[in-house]
Amino acid sequence: MDSAYLSPIKNQLSERRERLLHTNKNIPNSTHLLDLLKQVDAALERIDNGSYGICEICKGEIEAERLAADPLVTVCLEDLNAHQQKALELDLEFASKIQRNLLPQNNLYVNGWELSYHYEPAGPVSGDFCDIIQMADNSVLFVLGDVSGKGVAASLMMSHLHALIKSLLSFGLSVNELVDKANRLFCESTMNTNYATMVFGKANTLGEVEICNAGHNAPLLLSDGIVKPIDATGIPIGLFCEAVYTVEKFSLKKGDSLLLYTDGLTESFADGIEYGEARVKSLLTSCHNHSAEAMVRIFLKDNKEYTGNASLTDDLTIMAVKKN
Numbered sequence: 001m002d003s004a005y006l007s008p009i010k011n012q013l014s015e016r017r018e019r020l021l022h023t024n025k026n027i028p029n030s031t032h033l034l035d036l037l038k039q040v041d042a043a044l045e046r047i048d049n050g051s052y053g054i055c056e057i058c059k060g061e062i063e064a065e066r067l068a069a070d071p072l073v074t075v076c077l078e079d080l081n082a083h084q085q086k087a088l089e090l091d092l093e094f095a096s097k098i099q100r101n102l103l104p105q106n107n108l109y110v111n112g113w114e115l116s117y118h119y120e121p122a123g124p125v126s127g128d129f130c131d132i133i134q135m136a137d138n139s140v141l142f143v144l145g146d147v148s149g150k151g152v153a154a155s156l157m158m159s160h161l162h163a164l165i166k167s168l169l170s171f172g173l174s175v176n177e178l179v180d181k182a183n184r185l186f187c188e189s190t191m192n193t194n195y196a197t198m199v200f201g202k203a204n205t206l207g208e209v210e211i212c213n214a215g216h217n218a219p220l221l222l223s224d225g226i227v228k229p230i231d232a233t234g235i236p237i238g239l240f241c242e243a244v245y246t247v248e249k250f251s252l253k254k255g256d257s258l259l260l261y262t263d264g265l266t267e268s269f270a271d272g273i274e275y276g277e278a279r280v281k282s283l284l285t286s287c288h289n290h291s292a293e294a295m296v297r298i299f300l301k302d303n304k305e306y307t308g309n310a311s312l313t314d315d316l317t318i319m320a321v322k323k324n
């Protein structure tokens with residue numbers, strides 16, 4: 001590992017060491033504190049002797065994401081002992097419960113709109129984002145996204161973003177203002193390694209829709225059997241505080257619908273060949289007479305058939321929004 005990467009870790013560890021020493025003065029002879037101190041000293045020593053980030057057991061590299069979350073880890077995932085393995089599983093279980101509690105009501109009929117989704121993590125937790133919120137002005141906000149990274153870190157980043165957006169809603173912002181603010185706050189509150197591609201949509205009772213696409217796969221509009229992608233209007237959330245977001249406005253008439261999805265759909269594969277956007281578009285043209293719920297079911301069924309029911313390699317989220 002190079003020094004540019006290691007020096008912030010070393011600074012951080014030294015600072016934490018000071019805090020430990022300070023706490024130790026107040027709680028003298030705490031064996032737990034002394035043990036932590038030993039671990040911090042050992043990590044600092046590993047940085048100095050060049051063995052930091054190398055697994056004690058297999059001598060392979062320790063996963064960078066785990067080191068970022070806990071600079072004291074000394075073994076790679078595969079070499080965790082039974083106790084450590086169990087602790088990690090429990091963390092995942094909690095993160096998974098937190099995440100499931102954040103999901104919106106499914107198959108929602110609200111003010112002339114029908115919204116349905118399928119949310120499926122590839123592992124115990126997902127980095128995908130899915131929310132449907134009924135607004136005070138009778139419009140409905142639907143949000144779908146994909147947070148970079150994997151595991152507990154990505155899932156909690158997703159929860160963080162979820163809370164951020166929920167809190168911003170009370171300010172009565174327009175869609176692009178909401179995305180602007182969410183981006184700035186997300187940028188300022190996370191490490192620069194985290195970002196999220198997201199689609200924000202707002203549909204009102206007149207059938208008017210505003211879409212702000214922050215670097216995500218284009219949502220697809222289905223109208224009179226013709227599929228039109230709504231292209232990205234901004235960069236992913238969390239990359240640059242100064243990013244500017246605009247919205248695309250259009251109207252949906254009775255029977256029109258929108259399909260949103262994460263790349264767990266298009267980048268799923270069979271025999272090395274991707275499911276792909278072309279297949280999504282072509283399948284969507286046949287969905288004209290179906291409810292949002294049926295559309296989601298059709299895509300899920302087609303995708304499972306395509307991949308031969310293989311276990312997911314990426315988190316999968318599909319959402320359909322239909323004007324009734």
Ligand SMILES: [Zn+2]
Nearest residue numbers: 055058076079
């Ligand atoms: Zn190892």
